[in-house]
Amino acid sequence: MPDQNPKKKLRSTEWFGSADKNGFMYRSWMKNQGIPDHEFDGRPIIGICNTWSELTPCNAHFRKIAEHVKRGISEAGGFPVEFPVFSNGESNLRPTAMLTRNLASMDVEEAIRGNPVDAVVLLTGCDKTTPALLMGAASCDIPAIVVTGGPMLNGKLDGKDIGSGTAVWQLHESLKAGEINLHQFLSAEGGMSRSAGTCNTMGTASTMACMAEALGTSLPHNAAIPAVDARRYVLAQMSGMRAVEMAKEGLTLSKILTREAFENAIRVNAAIGGSTNAVIHLKAIAGRIGVDLELEDWTRIGGNTPTIVDLLPSGRFLMEEFYYAGGLPAVLRRLGESGLLPHPGALTVNGRSIWDNVREAPSLNDEVIRPLDKPLIADGGIRILRGNLSPRGAVLKPSAASPELLKHRGRAVVFENLEHYKERIVDESLEVDASSVLVMKNCGPKGYPGMAEVGNMGLPPKLLRQGIKDMVRISDARMSGTAYGTVVLHVAPEAADGGPLAAVRDGDWIELDCDAGRLHLDISDEELASRLASLTSTDAQPMSTRGGGYQKLYVNHVLQADEGCDFDFLVGCRGSAVPRHSH
Template identity: 55%
Template sequence: MSLRSSQWYSGNDRNSYMHRAWMRRGLPREAFDGERPHIAIANTASDLTPCNSHLNEVGKSVEQGIWAAGGIPLNLPVVSLGETNVRPTAMLWRNLAAMATEEMLRANPIDGVVLLGGCDKTIPSLLMAAASVDLPAVVMPGGPMLTGTFRGTPLGCGTDVWRLSEEVRAGTLSSKAFLDSESAMIRSRGHCNTMGTASTMACMAEALGMTLPGTSGTPAPDSRLLERSHETGRLAVDLVREGRRPSQVMTRGSFLNAIVTLAATGGSTNAVIHLLAIAGRLGVELDLDDFDRTGSGVPLLVDLLPAGRHLMDDLFRAGGLLAVFKEIADLLDPTAVTVTGRPLVDYLADAEIWDESVIRRRADPLLPDAGIAVLRGNLAPNGAVIKPAAASPELLQHRGRAVVFDSIEDVYARLDSPELDVDETSVLILRGCGPKGYPGMPEVGNLPLPAKLLAKGVRDMVRISDARMSGTAYGTVVLHTSPEAAAGGPLARVRTGDPIVLDVAARRLDVDVPEAEFAARKPAMDGHAEPVRGWQRLYIDHVTQADRGADLDFLTGSSGDYPGRESH
């Protein structure tokens, strides 16, 4: 076994002396004998990423597992993005976090890496980095929080924030009661307990084969999470010794398994963008239509908010993701391997469903067809997505009059005005919030409903945007319209009053305006914002559209280490 770290530590010259000497702060001489893999623990723990604040404890168990297997653990703090705190949107920095982690993995004397993530963008950015460097890697998800209750009712974090805040605006819940629920919403350490983006991406990591099978969904406070962390540390050492890399695990078959899993679990639409970006880093052929082709006809089996009723600790006690996989085993690629070297389907024999109200049998699904639907038409020539499982069935085929907003600030300024010309059949359109437009593609696509319609009892309307929405959100919301308005997409030419036609069954999204008239219109938006410096300048100049994963154009399709150069 030839270790990459030996390029730094072996030999008797001045440079190898310096590398060893500066690391001899607790590491014994045998740490540099060329036999012990040096394993980085890429750690996204941060007090400003509340969902990841416990990852230092998780990292300690990983560290112990690495020592036990004969490796050398090395804590490597990396960029951490807290979904609830970072402005204007954590997605603006996903690619920066991925790039920074990639460069640190390349630059340092490490042979493999354990990826500690939890909150929405942390697992995607870590997987993008690992895919680019292609060093042996394994994901250790931080796990969801336990369920809190308010007035005897379980709370789904995120989902119930949207629900309760709309009830306040509708006048059916007092502001005091809403604020009283705040301390009950987040019961414990861990990420969102709904099938939002954090839980979805943990499930995607397992479906891709990048976790120890059976790990994702283990609640953050559960002692078994630390047990799995120890096992993951041991596995990281084995990965180096066996030479198994992300490019050997995350194959096209693995990505198709992830798409099937996304449908069966009712996962977040954000997974579409993240999976496209990860595949792009590996050079794996994956496009937007794969989500419809592969996800179409897959039943929704997991009854979790926002598409169902239960929460993540219910899924764990009901049998977890392996029990879900067993129900859809015939839809999974049997050749797709995991980080253990064995196919994912090899781990399903002992899986059981212990609560059929949480994990439904294949013969009794929550929905028979739950895949993300990809829409095309003159409003989205490069595609848009909708999550039928979280939508109102009666609105999946709809014609209504457009009410257009040019920014989220425009929404806040006009939405609740008594003069706003809107009714329950209207289609709310938000533009200027795509990758370049805001920039960063914020989670604002699930527009709040106008107050005067809430007061009438309306709780859903068709909404269309070039933005994203939180994986914890729900409603008949069309997202990721591509190209976005700020990049010259057709949303920029829609006017209030235009007839909008949504037909999910036919996979269509159109404005019913004569083609010549629509093409001749001057776009209402002049383009994207023009930052003068820093990351936003680089981001806007190089970010791709949503249908390509919103990654930077110069980071796709290449992997591996840089040619070796050493200087001091």
Template identity: 60%
Template sequence: MPNDDHRDERDLNGSPSGPDATRAAKDAGPFRSAEWFAREGKYGFIPRSWMKSQGFGPELFDGRPVIGICNTWSELTSCNRHLRELAEHVKRGILMAGGFPLEFPVMSLGEPLMRPTTMMFRNLVAMDVEETIRANPIDGVVLLAGCDKTTPALLMGAASCDIPSILVSGGPMLNGRFRGRELGSGTDVFRLDEEYRTGQMTREELGDAEAAMSRSAGSCMTMGTASTMAQLGEAMGIALPMNGSIPAADSRRAVLAERSGARIVELVKQGITISQILTRAAFENGVKANGAIGGSTNAVVHLLALAGRLGVEFSLEDWDTLGRNVPTLVDLKPSGRFLMEEFFDAGGLPVVMRRISEKLRLEAPVVEGGTIGQRIANAVSYDDEVIRTRDNPLTEEGGIMVLKGNLAPNGAIIKPSAATPRLMQHRGKAVVFKDADDFRTRIDDPDLDVDADSILVLQNVGPRGYPGMPEIGSMALPKKLLTQGVTDMVRISDARMSGTAYGTVLLHVAPESAIGGPLGLVRSGDMIRIDAAGRSLELEVSEAELATRRAAWVQPAAAHDRGYGKLFIDHVTQADKGADFDFLAGKSGTPPSKVSF
């Protein structure tokens, strides 16, 4: 039964009601857009005239703030296919509040289709967002995101410009259902694949499950990266309450979009920019919320990159330090049992944050006005199975762990809520795969020298090596071990893993193999020792032998010698720095540009 005592004066979307609903607005004008639309002569005539060709009346050019709606809609990104419709609700809110909405597209990133990995293009989208905002008469922006990398990419781009911003997520899809079994996107793909590979499921049954798992608009309804980043946008105050959990198909998602449109107008009038919301306190809250929800490991590189764009002091070590002693309270796949519909019905993130409130920076600001402490003060739990109480956590230690040692001098990470406890202290023999193709070729070879205590090691799949650091760190287990009933093994790589994945997987090893990191020197048969509690990851090979191997090491050929691929390889930072481009650190604002005519 719910055990929270107080009910909140909030509506079903979690927006505050009553006298504290909004701050008293001050006129921050003249707005940036006045440089385009308020000028005399040809410099005002041309932008106004060409915009009027779309049917915009003169009242829209009367000095009201211009709000960009940054839309990642695409039929190539199925998770975001409903964002065109959602944008109309945002527009209505903007118009109601006296703003001038202008929707614009940016490159969209869809996990199921893009190759080699969407992570390779996150920085490109961030550049697209940044330069589109800077080059156009935009005073504030609503960021319409959904699938995994669209959220961090849009936030990074807006952060570089440091204008008033608000995040609106597309929301999770409806729960998957298949023959009396609930399916969670991504998470159950791995389980279904294992059943198919071991003959427990036919090809026809697998095909039926495909349609049953993904049955509505929206992103993964597990606590994958899309849901995690939407939750963290809410936890860090850059999105309205319940942004992370309202299902995409629920009408209350449209209401939240409308309210976000109205609120961005007020943020522009008040002159409240993204850097005033995404403070150090916000990042601390993001790390702690991530542990409490059992969030994706991908959040690590995204928040590191976002902090770098804002100039906020925030490091990989902060993930470990701040995340310690944070219990996982949300019983949601991949770590637990339930899905996002149940999480929303149970009360969503405000309940989670209230239950760990003594660990939070409650003074952190939020986009609706006031503080995160005020937002969560009266949150109510409606299901203590889905959002567990502090005395009944899913996992005592939910925060991301950062391990270091001679195998990962700059760090590697592990998600304890998704790992097998007995493998968190482990010593095993390395079975090494030199790259992803080698892994796919040999993993199901019946003659592969591997047992349940072995440690699978995958090399050359980091930011530069693959390139793009793909989500293949949660390596499929060898078929011959699956048939023996083995369900988890220790796996180590410089790759990422899907937020929907699970297992005892060490990721983001830095420095990566492809630039000479120690991971690239591991050979099959080497012994590796993992001590998660001691935050240690050690290769039991002498320094002399490692020096010999290092002298003989040959750097793999780069995958690209031109275009964006070469730009990425030449300038991407390592995972412990967020895998952003080295030339994009720090915000640059929106300085006045020269006119184009």
């Protein structure tokens, strides 16, 4: 039986630590699972927040990972309790998993706050599950540690390695150009995804796994160990053990997710050639823990940072090689030794500084993780673009772009929405050439809804047949981290929210100057104001207003891309306190 005067150090004692009616009922109902008395002796109760789902293929192996986490929790003297949360996988979920990222974060937040857990292990994998779980846990500010599912093994096609996601975009463009036939295209299907795990390119899943490690919220090497490597299960067990100690120490997320941690992550994102999606997700996580992160931080901190990880879509290799080459600890060591790691003293979940974790990390392949004086790209930081077309900012990933297009002026070819794009792009009479700028509207947070990954518009087939491989593309949408090209994304405000993008017309001249951070629509201020004033409400009506339920909540409360696309009422840390319930 529990102590009559339990020490109120752990949250769970509010449920299980009393000898009164409430304590009786909480323990009794838990005992229907065969739990003995001694499990309620005041040991830390560790939640395992699981995004396992067979509809989220990247996370479909999480049941096994959870078992290893449980083993670690029990070994360290904790009491493991696993619970499911909404699993928003990008590959199957329509219209986009980004629509439900905030929903998943709400599920996580309320599950943590309302239940008797002293710390949580966050099982994350597919793109949006990592930010969603960190957002929800940050809102509660209890001890939390991230365990990702790991990347797939290298894809294979005709004896060569291919990268998940990136191969789809490359092969589909080749199909449209007539370079391969439909049989050749479909033959890549099975070989691209041949093991459990997330995309094996430096897409959003791998990027956010690296961000979790760079932020200090996971153990070293968590980001890169392949999903089917036995060392992934060792890390899961060690993370479970560490979660117990974190609960005892009171090592909450607010002590780890500091301003310094986010600055480290921004620098790391540039070094790895990370996804543009990290801009939105880091902003949302920072907002939940109370850290003021701005778009300009990506220029100030990420600028002039060499991209040294040679991975698809920017480079050549895949996550398997990245792990064998030393993984993120090797990148962090190289940054730290050159003075490019902004805050080497930042605290991590194992109780040590990030520099203490990596100061002796080996770098085993200079082709995959390059020396700083032989980078893949000399300045790979994500660019923030402003101008009359994006007064609140837009983003571009130079490491995935064509250098000759980073300063460009061309005439707009405009698509009012995704459906209009699909109809028009295949029109052989479309007035478009290699110098044109493809512009797509109404695909932002409110417009799509959910800001789908459609910004990397495929090129017109008639240009592909001429050998054109890249063009400047601009939209208020996002782009998959596995994609590539000279693509301007996240234009804010979006067209559906009355942003200047809504006013662009066919034939308008648009200027992109990446180095200068400029995105300009070449019309007068008066003409721009007149065009925007002439737009009717139906011109910028979000698709989702035709429905109700969660989509209506989303459109009414979602913030713009420059603010992280969180809900306005979710920003800020609400803590873990919950009123006691008296039965």
